[in-house]
Amino acid sequence: MTAIPTDAELARSLDGDFTSSHAEVNGVRLHYVSGGSGAPLVLLGGWPQTWWQFHRIMPDLARNYHVIAVDIRGMGGSEKPGSGYDKRTMAADIRALVRHLGYDSVNITGHDIGAMVAYAFAANHPDAVRKLALVDVAHPDGNWESFTLLPGPGQKPNREEGMTLAIDSVFLWWFAFNQIEGLPERLLAGRERILIDWLIHYQSKDPSRIGERDRDIYAHAYSTPEAVRAGNAWYQTFTRDIADERGYAPVSAPLLGLGASGNYRVLNTVLPSKGHNVRVVEIPDSGHYIPEENPQAVIEHLTAFFQ
Structure with a gap:
């Protein structure tokens, strides 16, 4: 590397004119x-x-x-404490960062885990969100409790040539793998790029x-x-997040969902x-990593939505 x-x-x-910064907020350095x-x-x-992952947009x-791209708790240049990874606590991190930056309210966009945190931010701090956009993932809810460890019909552990990217054909094995404490970090040592x-x-x-x-940066x-x-x-x-979500009222802020392929159907x-x-809008010609795969579509939809 x-x-x-x-x-x-x-x-x-x-x-x-972007700059890299850190802030001590909510007991964590972001x-x-x-x-x-x-x-x-x-x-x-x-x-x-x-x-x-947002560098193209x-x-x-x-x-x-005023764009503020955050490494959430545990990510990249942010601190990696031993606890606080439920999305309600991570949303409180972002609320504290927003205050630290001198804002009462912000527009907010999240992708993947960040989308879960963004939704929790809007659900728990409605006064602090102007508009909310979720990219390709929603917050964990009770439907996630039905995920299985075995591939379902049409699901494949490996992508084949010409495979249609759809959530109902993706086998989410890493949801289980990432549950195991102590083993992934040993198995992945020196193999992160793989x-x-x-x-x-x-x-x-x-x-x-x-x-x-880009892959080297992530690895x-x-x-x-x-x-x-x-x-x-x-x-x-996720189990805690699902329990928290059951107590959330529908968010009051305008909400835009951007989904690729099958994930659009799920979000819709x-x-x-x-x-x-x-x-909810379908983003064409893209897989899960929409901000990098089809940045122009993301730019256009976010700009129109947040104006």
């Missing part, structure tokens, strides 16, 4: 990259990536918004859209036992009951 740029170097490489001017727009990423969004490559190949429509440098971010443990902890709290079924003003 070649030398990996620091977060500060990566931030400076983006158009929009890393974030910010730039641009205008209304605040918070971006929260997911596993197994970092804030860098940040410069364009920064023309109209996992990154496998996930990108399995969940991307065109894996080549996420290049070698480096999960190259310590602490980083693997923290990423696993986001999954190990699930999200209307999660808010009072919901719109």
